[in-house]
Amino acid sequence: MATTSVMGGSVRRREDPALIQGMGTYVDDLQPTGVLQVAFMRSPVARAKITSLDTSKAKEMPGVAAIYTHEDVAHLGPLLAQVQIGKLRPLLADGEVNHMGEAIAMVVAENRYQAQDAAEAIDVEFDVVKPIIDLKEAASDAAKVHDELDSNILHTWTYHGYWDALGLEDQTPQVDAAMERDDAVVVSLEMKNQRLIPVAIEPRSVMAEYNPGYGRFTVHSSTQVPHALGGAISKTFGMIASDVRVIAPEVGGGFGSKLNVYNDEILAAFAAKDLGRPVKWTETRREAASSTIHGRGWVGTATIVGTKDGEFLGYKLHALADMGAYSQNFTVAIPLLGLWIASGQYKMPVSWTVDCVVTNTMTTDAYRGAGRPEAIYYLERIIDAYAREIGMDPFEVRKKNFWQPDEFPALMGCGFALDSGDYASNVDKLMEKADYAGLLRMRDQARDEGRLVGVGVGSYVEVCGFGPAVLAEIGFSWSEYGLPASFNGSGLVRVNPDATVTVVIGTGPSGQGHETTWAQIVGDGLGIPVDKVRVLHGDTREHPMGIGTFGSRSVAVDGAATYEATLKVREKAAKIAAHLLEASATDIVFENGGAHVAGSPAPRVEWEAIAKAAYQAHTSPEDVESGLEAHTSFSPGNATWPFGSHIALVEVDPDTGNVELLRYVGVDDCGNEINPMIVNGQIHGGIAQGVGQAMFEDAVYDSDGNLLTGSLLDYPLPTAADLPSFELDRTVTPTDVNPMGVKGVGEAGTIGTAHTIVNAVVDALEPLGVKHVDMPLRPKRVWQAIQEARG
C-alpha cells in the first residue's frame, strides 16, 4: 500500500480516481449546446506565394458557419511572442506560406466532418518557391527565408556575450591557447541533435465561448500556461484580463508543446465572438506533427581539449539551431537554456556559440529539456570520445574534473553559480548500484565471444526552477502577455470555516500530480490530513497570477511560495489557537488535525475550532483580522541545478544493426523530495523520452520541405516492448535557493539519457573502430556504421 504520510511520503495521487474511471475532463470532452467545430485548411507546400484563394464554393458546403482568411483577422496582428526576434507568425497565412502545415484558412461548421469537408473544398493556388530546409545552407545566407530580415541567422548566443550587463570574460582565448599546448589532446566531433516532435498523447484542443452581455471570454484550452493565454487574448482583443477566463482542465501531457500560445487559440476566441456560439478545435495527429511546435534540431561541432591524463583544459561548441519559419513564445531563447549549463559539472573554460537559424519548417520551441538536452548531449558525448582517446575510464575522467563539494556555490563562466552538488558521490552510488565493474567484465567477456555489447555512462546537470527575477531583464518573463515581468512563484492557502483547506496555485500541470504534492506541502505544514486539502489550478479566475508549468519549475518556485503561504497561515492560526487555549502563540504546535502547547498534548484545540474562530470576530483575538488565508509570491535568488548520472547496457545485433537496451540505471539528485513515487514517475518518463530521441524519433523534412514523419507510423515512439524496467536511486543534496530544498525533476530523465544511450552504442561498436553514430540509432543507421567500419 502506498503510504498516507506527508512530506517525503509516496502518497497515492488524488488525481487518479477520476482518470482511471474515464471521468477526467479534457477539453475535447466538452460539448456545450450549439458548439461549432473548426478545421484548418493548411499549406501542403513548404514555401509559396498564394496567388489565389477562393472560399466561395466551400462556404456553400453543408453545415458551414464561416470561413476566415487573413483579411478577416489581419486587424488582430500577428501571434504574440515573448521573445520577438525573427518573423512573428501571422494568425492566418498573409499572402505566402513558409512551412508545410501553415494555417491558410479556418473553417467553422456544425460538426468536425463538415468542417473538414469544407476545408478540402477551398480553392487555393500557389506559386511555389524553393524552400530552405538545410540548416547549413540556411546559415550561409545564400538565399533568404524572409526577405525583410537581414539574415537567416536570427541571433547568436555566446557564452560571454549573452548578457552585456554581466561583463563576462570571453574564455575563447584560453581554450585556443590550451589547444596549442604540447601535451594537449584535442578531440572533435560533428554531431546532430535531431529535430523532434513532442507528441503529447492528448492532441491540443481549445474551446472558446464569448458572452457579449457580460463582455467576457471563457476559453478552455489544453495548455501548460493558462495565464499567459489569458493575457494574450486580453491583449489581442483589447480587453482587461479579468474579462478573459482561461481554464486548463485535465491536460493530457505537454512536454513543452503546450507552453506556447498558439494562433488557433486566438482564432477560436475570435470566431466564438464573431459567431456568437461556442467554437471548438481539436488538432488531428497529423496537424500536431506539422503545426504544433517541434524541439531540438541542432547540428554542431563539439571540441574538447585536455591533457593525456584526463584533465580538461577547455571546451568549445559551435552549433546551428533550427528555429523554423516563425518565432513563437520563446523560440530564439531556447538555446540560452543550454548555454547556462554549457560547462556541465566541470570546471573548465568554455567557448560556446550557437546560431539561431530560420528555415522553411515548423517553429521550434521548448520540448522537454529545451536547450539543455542539446547542450549536455554535445558535452557528454565529446567527453566520452576524449576518454576513449586517452584510454581512461569515462567515469574516472568525469570525477577528475567535477566541481568539488566544498566549491559550491560554484560560479561558472556564464555568470550563474551552481547551487549545491556532490557529483563524485552521486557517480559512486551509481557505480555501486549498477555494479559497474561487473558490467564491464560482462561486456569484455561478450566481446571475447564476438558479441557487440556496450556500457554507456553519462552525467548531467540542468538548470531549473525558473526563475530568478533578474532573468526578466533578458526577456525571461511573461511581460509580452501582460503578466508581472518575472517568473515568480505564487501560492494561496486558505483554511475554510469547516477546517478543510483550499490551495490555489499558478501552475499548469499536465500529469505531474500537483494536486497531490501540494496537498502534502500544505497538509504537512498545517498538521491537517491531505484528504482535507483541495488543490485548484489551471483557472485564471481562481488565481491572481500564474506562470504555468515548464522548466521543472513548479515545486521549486510555486511550491516554495505555497510553503511560505502555509507558514503565514500557521502563524495566524497559532495566535487563534493560543487565544482559545489561553497560551502564548510562540508555544503552539500543530499536529494530527489540531494544536496544543509544545510539550503538553492536552489541552488541545482541533482545527475545526480554530477555523471557526477565525471566521467569527467575537471568538478570535482582537488583534487578529478575520479570515484565515495567505497569498505569497516567491522570487528565488538563483535557479536550481539538479544533476545525476546514468548507465546503459546495450547489445547491438551485428547482422541487423538492431540495438537492444538491456539495462538502464540512474542515480539522480533533485534535492529534497516531497513524493518519491511521483519523482520516480517523472524520471521514468524522462528516460523514455531520452531513449526515444536516442533510438527512435526523428522529425524529417525532405529537401522540398515535406514533413515525412506526420503520423505515428512514420514517427515511432518507444513502446512498452522497447524498454526495460528502469533501476533508480537517488542522492539528496538540498538547495538553499528555496526553503524546501527542492530542485525540480520534470526534465532530469530526458537530459540525462540520450548521450548515455549513444555512449553505450559507441562502446559496443568500439571494437570495430566506430567513433560516433548520429541519433536516432535505428537498425539501418547502426548497420551502415558497422558496414563502413568493416570497410
Added chain:
Amino acid sequence: MEVSMTVNGRAVSADVEPRTLLVHFLRENLRLTGTHVGCETGYCGACTVHVDGKAVKSCTMLAVQAEGADVKTIESLASNGNLHPVQEGFWERHGLQCGFCTPGMIMASVALLDENNNPSEDEIRHGIEGNLCRCTGYHNIVRAVEYAGAKMRGEEPPPPDWEGGE
C-alpha cells in the same frame, strides 16, 4: 444510417452518418468521453474499448460495423463503486500521469489479463505495446498490471519499488 448495439450493458441506437467512427459515436452521441482519441490511425491505442470481449481500437472501426455488438468502455469497468483490479493497480502503482492514454491502456490490460492472469514482464510489455504512453516510460504500467494480475489470482501484490530504492 440507423445503428443499434449494446454499450456497457444498455441497448442504444442512433441515426448516424455512415462514416461516423465508433469512437466518435461513443464520445459524441453517447457522451462516453472516457474513451479518448489520440491519433485517428489506430496506432496510439487511447481509444481502446472491448467489442464482443476483444480489445479493439475504436478509431479504426465505423459505428455501423459495431451493429449488434456488445461494446464495453472504461466507464463500465468499476462496479458498485468497486474499482476493477487493473484500475486499482494503476492507482496503487502510479501507472498513470496525465491520464489520457490510461482508459485505453487499462482496457488493453484487462483484455491481456483476461487471457492470461499470470503474464511475465515480457508478456505484459508485448501485450500492451499497441498502446502508447508518453508520460510513464511504461515502468509503472507494467507494475500496475503485475499488481492486478496478483489480485486476480488472489495473491498479495509485490510491494512498490519506490520504497527503499529499487
